[in-house]
Amino acid sequence: DTEVTQTPKHLVMGMTNKKSLKCEQHMGHRAMYWYKQKAKKPPELMFVYSYEKLSINESVPSRFSPECPNSSLLNLHLHALQPEDSALYLCASSQSNSVARQPQHFGDGTRLSIL
Amino acid sequence: AQKVTQAQTEISVVEKEDVTLDCVYETRDTTYYLFWYKQPPSGELVFLIRRNSFDEQNEISGRYSWNFQKSTSSFNFTITASQVVDSAVYFCALSEGQYGNKLVFGAGTILRVKS
Numbered sequence: 242d243t244e245v246t247q248t249p250k251h252l253v254m255g256m257t258n259k260k261s262l263k264c265e266q267h268m269g270h271r272a273m274y275w276y277k278q279k280a281k282k283p284p285e286l287m288f289v290y291s292y293e294k295l296s297i298n299e300s301v302p303s304r305f306s307p308e309c310p311n312s313s314l315l316n317l318h319l320h321a322l323q324p325e326d327s328a329l330y331l332c333a334s335s336q337s338n339s340v341a342r343q344p345q346h347f348g349d350g351t352r353l354s355i356l
Numbered sequence: 357a358q359k360v361t362q363a364q365t366e367i368s369v370v371e372k373e374d375v376t377l378d379c380v381y382e383t384r385d386t387t388y389y390l391f392w393y394k395q396p397p398s399g400e401l402v403f404l405i406r407r408n409s410f411d412e413q414n415e416i417s418g419r420y421s422w423n424f425q426k427s428t429s430s431f432n433f434t435i436t437a438s439q440v441v442d443s444a445v446y447f448c449a450l451s452e453g454q455y456g457n458k459l460v461f462g463a464g465t466i467l468r469v470k471s
Contacts (some may be wrong), residue, residue, distance in 0.1 A: 258448035271411075272457065282364055282463070282464075283447055283462060283463055283464050284447075284459075284461055286458055286459065289457055289458070291457070292401070297457070297458065298455070303417065331399075331400075335457075344391065344403040344406050345401075345459065346403065347393075347400050347401035347402075347403075348400060349363065349398060349399050349400040350399040350400065352399070
């Protein structure tokens, strides 16, 4: 079992739906990340939160909206997604906002399918 | 721009064989960190090792060993006496960004270990 918990494991939604992905960690980490991973490709960074503030947005479309309610939780709100958004969405956390000091720990991911 | 190249797309070996996964990186930074992650079919990325640019000592952890050579910008990973459970996608990654909090992943190498 990983120490970063993501829910749901699988999600199927229509293009007009609104849904949220959730990520939780209880390791006391102060940096949290969202990645998108297409099949047979490496993960691509989407967002970085450091001390509950958004520090990096990799030019992600506004139909993806991140939220960090507290240091243990990270959400990704989804609205009006496109079929090409179907992917594995991975959450990660690290002790600080510098991955150079500590490695990122990943969750199992949410497999998202857009109909 | 920083770049990580994993030239081996897929490797198949028979159990108990040794296997080396290659990783070549490009960076202009003098301080940087390199990582290896394992991604089994379940999806989560499992952290294996972190190495900073000032430490060129090779490292061994059980059946795993890593060979870091700055002269050739390589950070290769060897599994000795491979096992079926080693079957996974292996990613090499390089940290970048002002605070080193962005991971740039290589394309990954699929390792299949057959019994």
